[in-house]
Amino acid sequence: MDSEEDMLYDEESDHGSSDNEDDDFVDMGIESEQGSASQETTIDDFSYEVLSPELIVQHMVDCIKEVNTVVQLPATTTRILLSHFRWDKEKLMERYYDGDQDQLFSEAHVVSPGRKMSASFKPSSSSRKNTRSAAAAAASAENIECEICTLTYPQGMMTGLECGHRFCTACWTEYLTTKIIDEGMGQTISCAAHGCDILVDDATVMSLVKDSKVRLKYQHLITNSFVECNRQLRWCPAPDCGRAVKVNYPDARPVTCQCGHTFCFSCGETWHDPVKCKWLRRWIKKCDDDSETSNWIAANTKECPKCHVTIEKDGGCNHMVCKNQSCKADFCWVCLGPWEPHGTSWYNCNRFDEDEAKKARDSQEKSRSALQRYLFYCNRYMNHMQSLKFEHKLYSMVRQKMEEMQQHNMSWIEVQFLKKAVDILCLCRQTLMFTYVFAFYLKRNNQSIIFEDNQKDLENATEQLSEYLERDITSDIIVDVKQKVQDKTRYCESRCKVLLDHVHEGYEKDLWEYQDEKY
Amino acid sequence: MASMEKRLQKELQALLRDPPLGVTVDSDKTSRSLSEWTVDLEGAPGTLYQGEKFQLAFKFGPRYPFESPQVIFTGSNIPVHPHVYSNGHICLSILTDDWSPALSVQSVCLSIVSMLSSCKEKKRPPDNSIYVKTCSKNPKNTKWWYHDDTV
Ligand SMILES: [Zn+2]
Ligand SMILES: [Zn+2]
Ligand SMILES: [Zn+2]
Ligand SMILES: [Zn+2]
Numbered sequence: 001m002d003s004e005e006d007m008l009y010d011e012e013s014d015h016g017s018s019d020n021e022d023d024d025f026v027d028m029g030i031e032s033e034q035g036s037a038s039q040e041t042t043i044d045d046f047s048y049e050v051l052s053p054e055l056i057v058q059h060m061v062d063c064i065k066e067v068n069t070v071v072q073l074p075a076t077t078t079r080i081l082l083s084h085f086r087w088d089k090e091k092l093m094e095r096y097y098d099g100d101q102d103q104l105f106s107e108a109h110v111v112s113p114g115r116k117m118s119a120s121f122k123p124s125s126s127s128r129k130n131t132r133s134a135a136a137a138a139a140s141a142e143n144i145e146c147e148i149c150t151l152t153y154p155q156g157m158m159t160g161l162e163c164g165h166r167f168c169t170a171c172w173t174e175y176l177t178t179k180i181i182d183e184g185m186g187q188t189i190s191c192a193a194h195g196c197d198i199l200v201d202d203a204t205v206m207s208l209v210k211d212s213k214v215r216l217k218y219q220h221l222i223t224n225s226f227v228e229c230n231r232q233l234r235w236c237p238a239p240d241c242g243r244a245v246k247v248n249y250p251d252a253r254p255v256t257c258q259c260g261h262t263f264c265f266s267c268g269e270t271w272h273d274p275v276k277c278k279w280l281r282r283w284i285k286k287c288d289d290d291s292e293t294s295n296w297i298a299a300n301t302k303e304c305p306k307c308h309v310t311i312e313k314d315g316g317c318n319h320m321v322c323k324n325q326s327c328k329a330d331f332c333w334v335c336l337g338p339w340e341p342h343g344t345s346w347y348n349c350n351r352f353d354e355d356e357a358k359k360a361r362d363s364q365e366k367s368r369s370a371l372q373r374y375l376f377y378c379n380r381y382m383n384h385m386q387s388l389k390f391e392h393k394l395y396s397m398v399r400q401k402m403e404e405m406q407q408h409n410m411s412w413i414e415v416q417f418l419k420k421a422v423d424i425l426c427l428c429r430q431t432l433m434f435t436y437v438f439a440f441y442l443k444r445n446n447q448s449i450i451f452e453d454n455q456k457d458l459e460n461a462t463e464q465l466s467e468y469l470e471r472d473i474t475s476d477i478i479v480d481v482k483q484k485v486q487d488k489t490r491y492c493e494s495r496c497k498v499l500l501d502h503v504h505e506g507y508e509k510d511l512w513e514y515q516d517e518k519y
Numbered sequence: 520m521a522s523m524e525k526r527l528q529k530e531l532q533a534l535l536r537d538p539p540l541g542v543t544v545d546s547d548k549t550s551r552s553l554s555e556w557t558v559d560l561e562g563a564p565g566t567l568y569q570g571e572k573f574q575l576a577f578k579f580g581p582r583y584p585f586e587s588p589q590v591i592f593t594g595s596n597i598p599v600h601p602h603v604y605s606n607g608h609i610c611l612s613i614l615t616d617d618w619s620p621a622l623s624v625q626s627v628c629l630s631i632v633s634m635l636s637s638c639k640e641k642k643r644p645p646d647n648s649i650y651v652k653t654c655s656k657n658p659k660n661t662k663w664w665y666h667d668d669t670v
Contacts, residue, residue: 148584148620150529167621175620178585194619194626 041256048247048265050258051233053223056244060226063087071096076201077110083187084108086229109190109199111162146171148192159208161200165193173208176200180214186221236261237268252277273431274503275438279514283437287378377440384433387466391426394469398422405478417482421469421489428462428492431500438503443513447506454499461492523583527553530624542628545574554579557593558628566636573598575631576607577624587618589659590627599641602634606651608658609634610644615659 040049051059064078067089071078084107085092095104105112143152146168153168160166167175175192179185189200202222209215227233227244236243238261245255245265252266254273263270267277269284402415435455442448465488468481506512531553534544541561548557556577562568574594580586592598592607602610613622613630644650654661 148526149523150526165621171620174585178582182582182586192620194613194617194621196619 043253046248046251046253048245048253048255050236051244051246052258053242056223056227056233057219059246060223063089067092073113074201076203077113079202080110080187080199081105081108083225083229086231087226088231109197110201111198148175161191161198161204163191163193163196163198165191165196167192169208173210176205176209177211177214180205180209180218180221184221186218187225234265234268237263270430272434272437274500275434275441276507279441280434280437283381283440286374374440377436381433381436384429384436388426388429388433391422394422394425395419398469408478410478417486417489418469421465421485424489424493424496425462425465425469428458428465428496431496432459432462435499441514443515445511445513447502447511448513451499451502451506454495454502458492458495458499461488461495464488465492523581524553526584527579531556534625539625539629541632542625556624558624560628560632560635562598563632563636567638567641568598568635571598572596575628577627584620584622587614587659588624588627589657590614590631591658598635599643600635600638601640601642601644604644604647604650604654606654608650608654608661615661 040047060079063082064075067082068075068078070093073081081092081096081104082089085095101114102112143154144158144166145152146158146166148167148171151168157168158166159169159172172192176189179189187199189205190196191198191200205218206215209218224235227235231250232248233244233246234255235241236245236257236259238257238259241257241259241261243257243259245257247253247255247265250266252264254262254271255265256262261270264272264277267281269277269280272280275283398418398421402418405415406412432455435451435458439448439452439455442451465485468485468488471481503512531544531546531549534542535546538544541563543559543561545557545559549555556579558575558577560573560575562571562573573592573596576591576593578589580588590609592603592609597603597605597607604610609631611630611634613619613627
């Protein structure tokens, strides 16, 4: 095994040899030069690229190679050292050249390469029990008892790491399999001997474990820790995506994965402008802790305010029409008030009326008022989130509509306005959703009033756009509708930008004041 | 796995043939499948537990020795010790995180004897009452914060 250790990442080595050819981990490393390059996106000086699972491995191999051109250690040792320094190359180099190398190796739990020769003849000081087998190993040609299975084997069937502890290959394989599969350990598996903290390297795992399922899990564990430790990398949080995003410097910026998911590089949540990661994290924790919130989600049905029939929301628009044929009440999903006033200029669903709150405080306990305040913002946050979930439904509906229109002598270009409208609608809903988190932590001042006006305006326009899109657009009325939808889309887009610019400006000029820590 | 049964068989034979001081396998209470053992311990002379008799129950899973055995004190006399809970659970790192397949029943017994022997004051762990009320039946399910092992 000792002689094989260079094969994992080394291009020059003979990777066609029979015991290695099914080795995808090795192959990925070897093919690193040909790997397809991913596209880089640059905004200002911030740039990022999306890495496929293969590119992640390649990137890891490149990091190792880069360090190895300088330190000239076996690649597998370098990998362990790099993961010890959380893949910070500079830090590793600094310690490697400025500090005590022996101490560095022992901290990283590898045998110092300088000590290799002596180590293979005398067991390391941490070994208490293996003196017998190590001594026997040196004696050679003798049968040795494996301390794990207690069977005896010829020396050639015993193997181990640089620390000198030797066990039979069957026991090693079983040991590694248990660690990888049952305990989910990758880069932190140590020697099987009791009290020995020398780490098992990748080449050893790959040469001993032949079960492809276990090998795959191991590779995944190694790349996972590579991504998680690396400040410039983050896994795409979309379920089953498996790609990672690499940035030139870590920052709270939106990044879009090849799978289409856009998330915040800094915290991994869905892109959440205008609220900052810190407040969003606090909000999510609060929502998770709060039973009121989960009750709200569970009870995603409401009663018609007029006839009390139970209504389930199945679309994104807040304008509800009771399906009870004898009722048909028009009302707003958010406030359960009649829809009439919402359709016109004033729309009072975005703002927690501070006067009302004051009244509530007077008559009721303070805690109750805090809860009401929270529920107010939570309700609106959840509502936009809920509407966003119907996004795919809306896209497929619009796609169908676009096809229909093209059959009624409209060109492909002419119907694109519908897709654009849905794009903007989703953008606005997502922004609105996070404006309520921002608003929840905000203290009232002159700027917050401007913010709430912007929010109200955007919310109003967004609901109107949503309603246009949910209406049955037939080809006859398309010409009228098109102008309206286009205008509203443009309006929403510009209002969204105005709102975000205002919040960003507030961040820069330090205009925002926050609620007390109690929330 | 047949070879693992063989290892348990060998361990049992060795312990019966050549038991370390104060450690006795109760072969009557040891199951025929070898998956459950009972071991009698005796407090070492010159320690706080001198003359006391204790009983350890070992349970071996199918992946022994790659997974650690489940080891608890049973019977009427549970040692009063800062790392032993009144329900018999033992806070000892080699039983979970620091387990190695190169360890054995014998080495576990010797570690427990030495843990008892180094005790300076007989008392229960500080979190005993809450732990005993809330813990899982299997001590291996406990995420142990290992107490200072110099006690
Ligand atoms: Zn073996
Ligand atoms: Zn070792
Ligand atoms: Zn993705
Ligand atoms: Zn964030």
